[in-house]
Amino acid sequence: MLAYVVRRVLYAIPILIGVNLFTFALFFLVNTPDDMARMHLGIKRVTPEAIAKWKEERGYDKPLLFNTGAPMLKEKLTQTIFFEKSLRMFAFDFGRADDGRDIGREIRARMVPSLALALPVFMVGLLIYITFALGFAFFRATYIDFWGVVACVAAMSISSMFYIIGGQYLVSKLWHLVPISGFSGGLDAVRFLLLPAAVGVIAGFGGATRLYRTFFLEEISKDYVRTARAKGLSETAVLFRHVLKNAMIPILTGVVAAIPLLFIGSLVSESFFGIPGLGSYVVDAINSQDFAIVRSMVFLGSVLYIVGLLLTDISYTAVDPRVRLE
Amino acid sequence: MMLLPVVLFTDWLVLLLVVVIALTVWYVRRKEHLRTPWRRVAHSKSGMVGLTVLLVFVVIGLLDSLHFRPQLPNPDPNAKAAYAVEVLSVLDVALDTLRARREKTYSAPLATHLYAKETIELGDGRQAREYPRLKHGGSHLADPEQDFTPDVIQRVLWGAAAGTLAWAVLTALLCALLARRRGADIDTAWSAIWRGETEVPWNAILVTAGVLLVGTAVIVSLGAGYFVFGTDKVGQDVLYQALKSIRTALVIGTLTTLVMLPFAIGFGIMAGYFGGWIDDAIQYVYTTLNSIPGVLLIAAMVLLVQLYIDTHPESYPTSMQRADLRLLFLCFILGVTTWTGLCRLLRGETLKLKELEYIQAALAFGVSHARIIMRHILPNVMHIVLISVVMEFSALVLAEAVLSYVGVGVDPSMNSFGTMINNARLEMAREPMVWWSLAAAFVFMFVLVLAANLFADAVRDAFDPRIRSRALTLERLRQLAAAAGSGRSAERAA
Numbered sequence: 001m002l003a004y005v006v007r008r009v010l011y012a013i014p015i016l017i018g019v020n021l022f023t024f025a026l027f028f029l030v031n032t033p034d035d036m037a038r039m040h041l042g043i044k045r046v047t048p049e050a051i052a053k054w055k056e057e058r059g060y061d062k063p064l065l066f067n068t069g070a071p072m073l074k075e076k077l078t079q080t081i082f083f084e085k086s087l088r089m090f091a092f093d094f095g096r097a098d099d100g101r102d103i104g105r106e107i108r109a110r111m112v113p114s115l116a117l118a119l120p121v122f123m124v125g126l127l128i129y130i131t132f133a134l135g136f137a138f139f140r141a142t143y144i145d146f147w148g149v150v151a152c153v154a155a156m157s158i159s160s161m162f163y164i165i166g167g168q169y170l171v172s173k174l175w176h177l178v179p180i181s182g183f184s185g186g187l188d189a190v191r192f193l194l195l196p197a198a199v200g201v202i203a204g205f206g207g208a209t210r211l212y213r214t215f216f217l218e219e220i221s222k223d224y225v226r227t228a229r230a231k232g233l234s235e236t237a238v239l240f241r242h243v244l245k246n247a248m249i250p251i252l253t254g255v256v257a258a259i260p261l262l263f264i265g266s267l268v269s270e271s272f273f274g275i276p277g278l279g280s281y282v283v284d285a286i287n288s289q290d291f292a293i294v295r296s297m298v299f300l301g302s303v304l305y306i307v308g309l310l311l312t313d314i315s316y317t318a319v320d321p322r323v324r325l326e
Numbered sequence: 327m328m329l330l331p332v333v334l335f336t337d338w339l340v341l342l343l344v345v346v347i348a349l350t351v352w353y354v355r356r357k358e359h360l361r362t363p364w365r366r367v368a369h370s371k372s373g374m375v376g377l378t379v380l381l382v383f384v385v386i387g388l389l390d391s392l393h394f395r396p397q398l399p400n401p402d403p404n405a406k407a408a409y410a411v412e413v414l415s416v417l418d419v420a421l422d423t424l425r426a427r428r429e430k431t432y433s434a435p436l437a438t439h440l441y442a443k444e445t446i447e448l449g450d451g452r453q454a455r456e457y458p459r460l461k462h463g464g465s466h467l468a469d470p471e472q473d474f475t476p477d478v479i480q481r482v483l484w485g486a487a488a489g490t491l492a493w494a495v496l497t498a499l500l501c502a503l504l505a506r507r508r509g510a511d512i513d514t515a516w517s518a519i520w521r522g523e524t525e526v527p528w529n530a531i532l533v534t535a536g537v538l539l540v541g542t543a544v545i546v547s548l549g550a551g552y553f554v555f556g557t558d559k560v561g562q563d564v565l566y567q568a569l570k571s572i573r574t575a576l577v578i579g580t581l582t583t584l585v586m587l588p589f590a591i592g593f594g595i596m597a598g599y600f601g602g603w604i605d606d607a608i609q610y611v612y613t614t615l616n617s618i619p620g621v622l623l624i625a626a627m628v629l630l631v632q633l634y635i636d637t638h639p640e641s642y643p644t645s646m647q648r649a650d651l652r653l654l655f656l657c658f659i660l661g662v663t664t665w666t667g668l669c670r671l672l673r674g675e676t677l678k679l680k681e682l683e684y685i686q687a688a689l690a691f692g693v694s695h696a697r698i699i700m701r702h703i704l705p706n707v708m709h710i711v712l713i714s715v716v717m718e719f720s721a722l723v724l725a726e727a728v729l730s731y732v733g734v735g736v737d738p739s740m741n742s743f744g745t746m747i748n749n750a751r752l753e754m755a756r757e758p759m760v761w762w763s764l765a766a767a768f769v770f771m772f773v774l775v776l777a778a779n780l781f782a783d784a785v786r787d788a789f790d791p792r793i794r795s796r797a798l799t800l801e802r803l804r805q806l807a808a809a810a811g812s813g814r815s816a817e818r819a820a
Contacts, residue, residue: 018614026626031633039633153783157720157776159727161747162768165754173759267621268728272751286625286733289633294626301619309617 001317008313012306016090019302024086027295033060033081036291040098058098058292059084085295094296098288103296107278111263113183114277117193117270118262121200125208126255128201130244133212137220138239149213155206164272167199181274196273200266212251219247249320256315260304264297328397330409334650336657339581340391346584363709366788371527373784378534379777383572390417390573393646413646417573421566424549427462429561432753435762436552438464438474463553481547489543493536500528556762559749568766570741575774578657578726578736579719586661590668591711595699597669598676608673612666620663621732627662628734631655649737656729656736660722668714675707709789716782720775727771743767 037054038046055061064081078084085095094103136148172180178195219225220243228238263278270279278297285293333341354360367373394416395409418425432441439457446456459465467473498512504524505515519528545565548554555564597608615623635642635652642648679685680703688698723743729735730744731751738745750763 014610015614015617018610019618022614022618023626026630031630035633035637039636153779154776157772157779159724159743159747159768159771159775161727161731162772165747165751165764169754169759169761173754261619264619267732271732282622282625283732286629289629291629294622294629298618298622298626301622302617305617305619 005310005314008310012310015306016299016303019299020086020089023295023298024082027291028064028081028085036060039289059095085292089296089299094299095292097285097293098290103293106281107296107300110276110278110281112277113189113275114263114270114279116189117196117200117275117277118266120193120197121204122255122258122262124197125201125204126251129205129208129212130251132205132209133216134239134244136209136213137216137243138235140217140220149210152206152210152213155202156210157206160203161268161272163199163203164196164269167195167202168272171195181272183273183275192273192275196269196275200269212247215247215250216243219243222246249316252319253312253316257305257308257312259311260308261301263304264301328407329394330397332393332395332413334393334413334647335654336577336581336650337391337393339584339654340388340577343580343584344388363788365525367784368526370784370787371530372780373788374527374531375534376777376780376782376784378531379538379773380781382538383576383774383777386417386569387573387576389420390415390570392416411644413644415573417569421569424563424566424569427553427563429460429462429553429557430458431557431559431561432760433460433463433553433557433561435554435556435564436463436478436548437556438467438470438552441760460553463557464551466551477551478548481551482544485544485547486540488547489540490536492543493532493539496535496539497532500532504528555766558763559753564746564763564766567741567746567763568743568770571743571746571767571770572774574653574736574740574742575723575726575771577653578660579722579778581654581657582660582664582722583715583718585658586665586668587711587715589661590665591672591704591707593665594669594672595676595703595707598673599680599695599699599703601677605673608669612669615662616666621729623663624659624729625732625734627659628656628729631659645739649740652737653740656726660725664718664722668711671710671714672707675710676703679703679706709791713782713786713789716778716785720778720782723771723775723778727767743771 033055034051037051037060041050041054052061060081062079062081062084088095092104094107097103097106132148136145139145139148168180171177172195178191181192183189183192220239225238225242228242229235233241264282267279267283269275270277271283274280281293282297284290285297354364392415393413395411395413398408398410400408430440430442430444433439434441437460439459442457443455444458445453446458448454459470464470464474464477467477501512501515501519504519505512508515518524519532522529545554549565553563553565555568558564558567593608593612597605631652635648642651685698685702688702693701726735726742727744727747730742731748735744736742746763746767750760750767753760753763
């Protein structure tokens, strides 16, 4: 087991290097720091001195890959944009945003609200989707199943923003049950998180329930289920004791990959509800065109994705003894 | 009037797409084994309902893809013709009345008065703060208080009557056509349709067409005198914006796939077929791209494209072309992030196909790799390509709205559902709420995406060999239940 995990972690390294090189090329080669400076200072009537000053303040005034001006070989390599802006990310040193704040500290602080919203949505959602999917599978070949699936397809076709705006209008504006947006620390946060969490669960309902229903139906069609019925087990016993357990394999391994990405939160919902998490951090960064933040989040996101892949592979072996680590 | 045709980048690609689809249809019609799954699609009720609705959207989108610049009126006939800077489309001409009418600011759907109060000069020289009458909406009414309700009812009735008439003509034509093809009289064709005895579910299609026709006719009839969906902040007709947004949604949903297909198919099949270091390299590329969360990758790339466009303003003569270029880039960027899934599927399928006897036999005969891929592998993975193309469409349409909201979508000057939502959401806090822009965008998007989802499900059910028997119809489910009751295993098929 340990050897397998170590090998998977080693396998992740070239991918992270690839992501790093890719973002470096995207942010510094396709568009040079000069372009960035000009964009921030305004396209027209910008003096070369202003550009140089802007670059110096943010450490973009160094050469990209190789600093010929530095005295030692080590400094020739380290006093470059590539080393300071890209390679340092491997140590989770993200540098400073355009407003001078430390990105790493900001990310750590914003992780908490993001998780406070994403985790309940994830858990409650999973529970509800599985319950409904199992219900539809139980009532298969009836009107309940048919109209359930129709409702799922309709729910899938609605934009997630509609759920958010509709929820804000109905619950906050019309019924005055919870604040429209905002956040506060401690237990008070529940007041602010209730609506976004409910909206998140509802928005994911259609797609997830329909998918899980097919997992259940696939499982129901297998031979061991027929055997269980032939033994005279009741339909409920078959569904809960046999089908549910086995269908959990594709469901769980599918969602495990998403767990690390919960840290990133939801972009749209966080910014609509004014929750100071990582999602709204990204949206704000995009709107203020802060490339340093976007670059850091791209890197962080891929690290989390790779952790998710690793967890998926491990969870396969945990829930399904037939899968062996090779 | 003389015109100067303008073909935008996306217009070229739309044209290419139309040609590709026409060629595919022509090719498929001649091959029985290719026609069979399509026939299954044509026999699916929900699929054909979806297709009927989609066709309406497609026609609107195509009309909106024929661009031109009208000639400016010139008193001197000998002078060189001058063309307007504004780029119009055929749809703009058809909707000329909607496009031209402007109010000052917001007005609710079917309103006769403006949303905001204004200072009005009264007849006796005094001034008052009142809601002014609209310049166009309901301006034909002498006394809006009294005349409004009867006028609206009359217009709705007229519209409904016209729509029903059009529908009756359509139905009669269809009956006549079916009757002629079957060699029966029109009565038989008519009753066959309504009893659901035709193979293609014409009854469902006709009901859908009826709803669409009556709805359109009512909107046209009301739209002649009112703003059916109200006006936005600068007084533009929301209905016009919604109709213009359709093209953007369709372009994103289809062109994204068009630009990513060559990569996904080429790399996917190559990775699966050749294996070895080629497989490793391709897998490495798509795992790396895949590991960057999609939204962040899109955000990063769009920011950079925007930066590029902003720093090179000289390359784009009109704002329309500039917005169009950004749309094209957005399609490319979305393509970069979405091709990996299809690529992985194709790789897996090719791995499986490669081991089959017929390919081994082809290899033994000395058929070249290129020929094996083109003749033996490609046709056998096309169903995967098709399924993922139609499934991807609705996700892309929904994604456009989210991306435009985040600020990395289409150009703010371009009509799209995302920009409509984005502009309207700032007005949520107003009292009374300005809801109509949001409502129009969401309703149009919902209808488009639902239709696409229904059609996509029908296509998947018809083409995916694994779930061919799982098509969702109540009849099918009943059959299965009956089969289960008679002792056979219904679940194998379910």
